[in-house]
Amino acid sequence: MESTESTQRVSRRGFARSVGLLGVVAAAGAALAPDGVRIERQPAAEAAAPQSATHEHDMTTTTAPAAQSSGEMTFEEMDRMHEESIKAFPQKTAGLGGQRLAYTMEGDVKVFNLTCDNVQWEFQAGKFADAFAYNGVLPGPEIRVTEGDTVRINVTNNLPQSTSVHWHGLFVPNAMDGVPFITQPLIKPGETFTYEFPIREGNAGTHMYHSHNNSTEQVGRGLLGTFIIEPKDPASRPAYDVEYTMVLNDGPIGGFSINGKSFPATEPIKVKKGQKLLMRFANEGQMIHPMHLHGMPMKLIAEDGYLLEQPKIRDTILVDPGSRYEAIVDCTEVGAWAFHCHVLSHAEGPHGMFGMVTVLFVEE
């Protein structure tokens, strides 16, 4: 990925690396520091070097301990690793989830087929998760229908565990709700279960489907997908030019991910200047993910599929587990804009960016 740097002015001043400067307060900026604050600056090469044990636990020493949390790396080593992770974006991996699932018509019914499979899923180049996946992909394929449709979904369980499917956010008859022993028997290994229900009016928006048995493990490992319902009357929802769905997960296998991939293997989002981008967010994980877009705010228009009477503008949208949010980005600003979870530990570590990070490219 190319840097877009152009107008910035960088001045490198001679940077002393000698041990003799340790603990000396540099002149620049000192006037801005309030009384009583000790500013200790030290050459980088020193700072990154191992400290003696006596310094590590003596926070009141006037000789500042170094940034131990980055380990024993020099800043040059850290910079190289950070650069490598970004230059690798978008990293090629096998498998792409969330693509629209084809259906066949049987009479008036749209028929979809899902299998539940135990697959090795590449979430970063060369890194595989021992995943549970619908049709072999993470997230499972997107099911997209329209209010008024009737759907039939055949679910075949090829997993070593029993399962069931809950249609999260949909109005369905109770027997189709997917809760084992309450609304249906388990779908055991080798069995097929058929769900069938009408798509009711008033149910448009971004919804989900996922396992409802041993779900902490099964959803954590990937048994999840989006179920999008188009309105019968397109004019009933705000207009947009392009759309992008982000399914967030944070399972023990695969870690912090957007659409089953961890940066730099996440997918870039590419739009043209002036386009209206509909973002659909769905959180299938266990943690909050406040998604922050640089450069342009997002107009939040729907929660759990339901239109807000009063949309609101945010640059950070808190996506909590089980919830879905729809927001429109008016792509007025040209450039490469970072788009990431603002729980920073879900997006960056001492070795560079990873996890819940992608880039929105707005091109002329």
Place this chain on the structure above:
Amino acid sequence: MESTESTQRVSRRGFARSVGLLGVVAAAGAALAPDGVRIERQPAAEAAAPQSATHEHDMTTTTAPAAQSSGEMTFEEMDRMHEESIKAFPQKTAGLGGQRLAYTMEGDVKVFNLTCDNVQWEFQAGKFADAFAYNGVLPGPEIRVTEGDTVRINVTNNLPQSTSVHWHGLFVPNAMDGVPFITQPLIKPGETFTYEFPIREGNAGTHMYHSHNNSTEQVGRGLLGTFIIEPKDPASRPAYDVEYTMVLNDGPIGGFSINGKSFPATEPIKVKKGQKLLMRFANEGQMIHPMHLHGMPMKLIAEDGYLLEQPKIRDTILVDPGSRYEAIVDCTEVGAWAFHCHVLSHAEGPHGMFGMVTVLFVEE
């Protein structure tokens, strides 16, 4: 609890269990998998069996490692445990919290008595928490008054620790606010402290009372309850037919709980079709709990007791610590609908559902 299964079609195909099938890619569904994704299916009996150590850490092997996270259980063992946890619902335990507290009148004053007790609280059948409880129950009894009332609350501390009570969400005179050393002395073991304050207009809604001393421990162990203020003019708030209050907690003792009980010992919610159900949510824990209702959405009408000018529709309501939410469910859909925290690890594990789960029964 009876299953409502009725119309689903289950087809059990002969499921091979021989070792020879290990690692063989089954035909069904393979066409749906994108290139480069290896789908590995294996018989369930094998999959649940222990794997060799060499497979466990070799994620790129073409022989899929089994679902180790469910331990060494076969799927039949898991299914049985999941079924047992659900069939036990609603499980009988001793003690029911959150019942309305009786009062006596002294002149124009409604007088309530609370004791703080160290009790053994049964949160699941046979499982006891070493709890701190108001009047011996978790949550403490509900205090319910009306705008314009004056209340007096005598709090007797029978705990081994000092305590105090904060009336969370209420307009009270500063000396009645319950913050030790700031607004009052501690209520030491054996002492009684009397709170007295008017219930001000504009303060209607769902509020709380809880310990404000050593509160991480004391509230975590159960020193909490709801304080509900009815409006002077009932027409000032949306109408409803029935109501149910959910107090959420996630303390180290008792774990993830709804009204002091962990599934299957939680209480079912029973309504008739067509009724409007007012749900009151209060989070007395340390974590977020996005509460998801199956089958029907909820109309969020109030936050911290204050009516929203623009109610919004959600199927998942993020209940954060210290906050209260009121939502109305239009119970149009007949059936047994799961109602649970969507941080899935708060609701289900490899041994079945537990914690923050209950069922809304909508009957004809």
Place this chain on the structure above:
Amino acid sequence: MESTESTQRVSRRGFARSVGLLGVVAAAGAALAPDGVRIERQPAAEAAAPQSATHEHDMTTTTAPAAQSSGEMTFEEMDRMHEESIKAFPQKTAGLGGQRLAYTMEGDVKVFNLTCDNVQWEFQAGKFADAFAYNGVLPGPEIRVTEGDTVRINVTNNLPQSTSVHWHGLFVPNAMDGVPFITQPLIKPGETFTYEFPIREGNAGTHMYHSHNNSTEQVGRGLLGTFIIEPKDPASRPAYDVEYTMVLNDGPIGGFSINGKSFPATEPIKVKKGQKLLMRFANEGQMIHPMHLHGMPMKLIAEDGYLLEQPKIRDTILVDPGSRYEAIVDCTEVGAWAFHCHVLSHAEGPHGMFGMVTVLFVEE
């Protein structure tokens, strides 16, 4: 700090401490406990004493185990520590962050200077964090400008690590966005980088600036500050008399903090009765912080700087990482009102209050 207790009635009843009372159910309040709940009260001195190992894991014993989570402290020891932490408020420490940064004019440009320094930051009396700080303070100095301004910010890196600055919430040209390798090169130790951009109309509100390199560590250690944009037309935003900004952080160094300080070293907020107080909240940490104000509710007017079309009233405002919230408190209630994070473990432990706690003093 003085207690404001005045009207409460405390009655100390003789509190038996003899071992003989162990396990005896006291009469008071027993009528309120439902059947089947065993209320066990014991003298405090006993309760705080160590229990035998056989009791510790036997939750069904009729002899209640003591409050082990408070360790081996007597309640008198606990009370003394709780009192000490509160009486110490506001505790004097060196260093005060978040003060407004002075600028110089170069033509029509407001020029600010920031340095990035490794300092020992006193977050509680005698407790120092090995911090990374802008201009030596936590939070960094507040940058405050007006829509229509042009700003130039010289950032000099005196840290042992490379860094960059992201202007979180601002409309900036892509090259000024602060994402290393995507929009600019890293600012290496010893280098200065100059950011320059216009402040666009429509961008008023509370924003932030912080590191966007190795940010989990660098922001966690303190490289953060607020960037406040005043509207060109002051009448375009709600009026207020006084304002206070709370920057929340929860890094491994310095812990749970408000404006870089942990209670009792946090700063009190002092207002006069009748004043309208604008609270600005910004979360630079990794966790949610639902901020609860006692005594008076807050009118939430803006999120991420953008005015809500429908303000809403809350007594607890969920401040999530990366988000900013603005709320107006109508300071009608005289007194000393606790103001704290309602994730209780961020505010209180067995040794007293700490972390994310301060007090709003409303004076006549």
